[in-house]
Amino acid sequence: MGMLTTHVLDTAQGRPGAGIRVDLYAAGRDRRLVATARTNDDGRCAAPLLQGEAFRTGQFRTGQWELVFHVGEYFAAAGLTLPEPPFLDQITVAFGMAADAHYHVPLLVSPWSYTTYRGS
Numbered sequence: 001m002g003m004l005t006t007h008v009l010d011t012a013q014g015r016p017g018a019g020i021r022v023d024l025y026a027a028g029r030d031r032r033l034v035a036t037a038r039t040n041d042d043g044r045c046a047a048p049l050l051q052g053e054a055f056r057t058g059q060f061r062t063g064q065w066e067l068v069f070h071v072g073e074y075f076a077a078a079g080l081t082l083p084e085p086p087f088l089d090q091i092t093v094a095f096g097m098a099a100d101a102h103y104h105v106p107l108l109v110s111p112w113s114y115t116t117y118r119g120s
Helices: 071-077
Strands: 003-005 008-010 021-026 032-038 064-070 090-096 102-104 107-109 114-116
Touching: 064 071, 064 107, 071 090, 090 107
Parallel strands: 003 102, 008 107
Antiparallel strands: 021 032, 021 064, 064 090, 107 114
């Protein structure tokens, strides 16, 4: 059964990114919000953002997705000295899912950089 999961690691402070809002959008011409979650103390969402029948790529025309990580709020709450506006505020990761499989999209982030990959 297909599913989409994520987690966030705060590389600046060497810990999980807890309490970060994550929005999932079905992208394309009719972009729409599909799910919203917050990461837990381990930097993970408590449940998959997408799974089962909702996961089927055919439900959305393009099979294209966007995860939006609200890291500006997180780093501001952490008490870090940041410029205004912050260099990174909302990070959008655009990606496609072509198969009924487990897609894991982690985010490694600091106030100045980020990286992502398809995890397992």
